[in-house]
Amino acid sequence: MEVFAAADWDVIGVSRAGGVVGSRGRQAVWDVTDDDVVALTEVLRDDPLDLLINNAGTGTPGTPLDDVDIQALLEVCDVNVGGVIRATRAVLPNLRAATDPLVINVSSRLGSVHDQRAGGGVL
Numbered sequence: 001m002e003v004f005a006a007a008d009w010d011v012i013g014v015s016r017a018g019g020v021v022g023s024r025g026r027q028a029v030w031d032v033t034d035d036d037v038v039a040l041t042e043v044l045r046d047d048p049l050d051l052l053i054n055n056a057g058t059g060t061p062g063t064p065l066d067d068v069d070i071q072a073l074l075e076v077c078d079v080n081v082g083g084v085i086r087a088t089r090a091v092l093p094n095l096r097a098a099t100d101p102l103v104i105n106v107s108s109r110l111g112s113v114h115d116q117r118a119g120g121g122v123l
């Protein structure tokens, strides 16, 4: 965020606990598992959005398949996959209003098609 702000981008910080403030004091307090996206859309108003970085993510410890906690796994998916979809969908009008919008999704090796093909993925 600091790098973008220093390059004169108008940055909006998004976090679930608050306190992540972008440039010009702009922030949204929102949990990516929350279907209510008003906190996010309110701060954006009708402004064009040039760049969305979906960085919120979590994980579970590497676990043998026999011991996988399905509920915990689904909660991870809700953040890592559901969160990306919720956030991107919520700001679609703003992205569409920008000239050359970009979405960057920060993922993990587990989400890498290349790594999965190479047999590198683990649960």
Ligand SMILES: NC(=O)c1ccc[n+]([C@@H]2O[C@H](COP(=O)([O-])OP(=O)(O)OC[C@H]3O[C@@H](n4cnc5c(N)ncnc54)[C@H](OP(=O)(O)O)[C@@H]3O)[C@@H](O)[C@H]2O)c1
Pocket: 015, 016, 017, 030, 031, 032, 033, 054, 055, 056, 057, 058, 059, 079, 106, 107, 108, 109
């Ligand atoms: N570091 C690694 O080795 C590694 C490896 C693979 C992938 N990644 C991915 O890289 C990204 C950044 O990871 P990091 O290493 O910087 O980890 P991090 O310090 O734990 O950052 C993850 C961020 O996601 C936020 N977050 C988690 N659940 C959220 C939710 N439900 N709603 C809103 N925000 C939420 C956390 O907020 P709080 O501060 O409120 O918890 C935290 O700021 C993540 O997507 C992660 O999965 C990292």
